[in-house]
Amino acid sequence: MDFETLVQTRRSVRGFKKQPVPRTVIEEIIEVAKRAPSSMNTQPWHIHVLTGEPLEQVRRRNMEEMMAGAKPKRDIVSHGEYQGVHRGRQVDIAKKLFAVMGIARDDRPMRQDWVLRGFRQFDAPVSLVLAYDRILDPGAVCHFDLGALCYGIVLAAWDRGLGSVINGQGITAPTSCARSRRSPRTRSS
Amino acid sequence: MREVAAIPEDQVIMTCVAMGYPDDSFPANGVRSDRSSNDDFVRYVGFND
Numbered sequence: 001m002d003f004e005t006l007v008q009t010r011r012s013v014r015g016f017k018k019q020p021v022p023r024t025v026i027e028e029i030i031e032v033a034k035r036a037p038s039s040m041n042t043q044p045w046h047i048h049v050l051t052g053e054p055l056e057q058v059r060r061r062n063m064e065e066m067m068a069g070a071k072p073k074r075d076i077v078s079h080g081e082y083q084g085v086h087r088g089r090q091v092d093i094a095k096k097l098f099a100v101m102g103i104a105r106d107d108r109p110m111r112q113d114w115v116l117r118g119f120r121q122f123d124a125p126v127s128l129v130l131a132y133d134r135i136l137d138p139g140a141v142c143h144f145d146l147g148a149l150c151y152g153i154v155l156a157a158w159d160r161g162l163g164s165v166i167n168g169q170g171i172t173a174p175t176s177c178a179r180s181r182r183s184p185r186t187r188s189s
Numbered sequence: 190m191r192e193v194a195a196i197p198e199d200q201v202i203m204t205c206v207a208m209g210y211p212d213d214s215f216p217a218n219g220v221r222s223d224r225s226s227n228d229d230f231v232r233y234v235g236f237n238d
Contacts, residue, residue, distance in 0.1 A: 012220075014217045015212040015217060015218050016207075016209030016211065016212055046200050054193055058190050058193045058194070062190075096222070121205065122207050124208055126208045127208070128205060129194060129204075134199045134201050136201075139201065162209065163211035163218065164206050164208040166206055167205055167207045168204045171202050171205045
């Protein structure tokens with residue numbers, strides 16, 4: 001696919017066939033994506049590619065923790081809720097997705113189901129977990145570099161007939177807050 | 190995730206990319222998100238045209 005067609009046709013994919021993805025295809029994608037520029041050619045990234053039973057195990061544990069009321073938690077420091085124009089765009093894409101999925105605004109169980117799909121990484125057969133060397137924290141520059149790598153991954157996948165979605169939810173709840181949570185009284189004593 | 194995939198503590202997990210062959214019957218896969226008009230976020234400085 002020529003570059004413009006590749007970029008203009010790419011969409012986030014949130015529904016996948018069960019069909020496994022051969023490791024050789026993932027290797028090709030990473031071979032292309034790693035040509036991404038990075039600050040001073042530091043190449044600060046690590047990629048952990050999960051499939052099969054380990055990925056199922058991550059999903060199961062994330063689900064258990066979400067059901068137990070664990071607060072999603074990420075390694076990287078994140079902004080709070082989106083506001084203003086950013087919030088507007090977030091709502092706009094959510095409306096579009098819910099409309100085609102037939103999820104009504106007041107249908108709480110279906111909306112909850114959609115959120116949980118996100119935490120299950122949309123049941124994708126493969127997950128590429130992007131990480132960087134902790135020594136680079138607080139990380140703004142290497143975050144930028146990982147963004148470049150990430151878009152390369154997404155485009156190289158699309159070029160090979162593979163869909164993907166960049167999914168921060170799938171890596172949340174690293175260890176259960178619920179399991180280790182103490183009551184406020186215990187904590188203050 | 191860290192525990193299951195044995196990701197070392199000296200690495201920070203940034204995000205993940207969920208990937209697979211698209212299920213064309215899944216409606217959300219047809220959604221292409223909008224982009225703002227360039228006028229909303231681009232300025233040109235020093236151009237003559």
